[in-house]
Amino acid sequence: MKKEILEWVMAIAIAIILIVVIRTFFFVTYTVDGLSMDPTLQDGDRVVVNKFMDNFTDYEYPEVVVFDSDMGPAYVKRVIGTPGDEVEMRDQQVYVNGEPLEEDYVVHTGESYMDNFTLSDLGVEGDVIPEDHYLVLGDNRPVSRDGRDFGLIHEDSIVGEVQLRFWPLNEITVNF
Template sequence: MEWVMAIAVAIVLIMVIRAFFFVTYTVDGLSMEPTLDHGDRVVVNKFMDHFTDYEYEDVIVFDSEMGPAYVKRVIGAPGDNVEMDDKQVYINGEAIEEEYVVHTEDSYMDNFTLGDLGVEGDVIPEDHYLVLGDNRPVSRDGRDFGLIHEDSIVGEVQLRFWPLNEIAISF
């Protein structure tokens, strides 16, 4: 009887943790290389979503209307003006350094403004974010589907735990 009770408590704890605190995802695709590779397993912190806003460079998971959840990097937050010119991203007029980005000659949509993404006005509206993949030449991201609403965000990637030889905390 003790074993049954211990197993039941463990199952309930796992369900509560997955529902409110942490969840795991498998990276599907090449859009976040070199930061995250296809098949990497990550832990997403759902709990902090209720207490903090997402900021530039946070790697997040969000639900997509186009299929499975996406893993992307936050490039613009509410109130930011974001544009790209000749593969250089500018936030509020300042060029940002993106050491994690893959650049090739074959990239698409190297220039955009928020207006090109369907945003009315000069800044990202409240409760919305602009996300881009690190591997820009192959990433389906905000350049394709525009801004994402904060309600679609599952949480921030906190840990890569697979493969074991590449365990990393935060990105």
């Protein structure tokens, strides 16, 4: 009887250690809060974020990332501009290095605050995004609090890339 109890305790301890290691170094889950990524991600969706790859790769357009914010809980946004990019928005169209982005995921309602911006409007010195910084925007631009509000984010604040939506079950999606 003691041997069986000891085996159960060991199995539970190993499971807890594995969960802690996985959550600390590899993957973590987040709940989407708000409508800023609609229609890609809706309020209440549950996603898995890959923290492991953060150590080996740079983020690129159009990856969806989670990052920590000084303004409250973590945000989920899409990478639009990367280090070295020149970015601006004219007439609700984003241009990166002079080329318009194909953004079929963006909600266009004809209204948006701050329709036009340049990097200098976001507090960037110079014409390009500096090293270790990214411009992120929400897909639902009329309601999104994003880089237009708080400027560029530093790569150290990025938790990781969203790899999987697992809730609701009828909308499971891998890689956005």
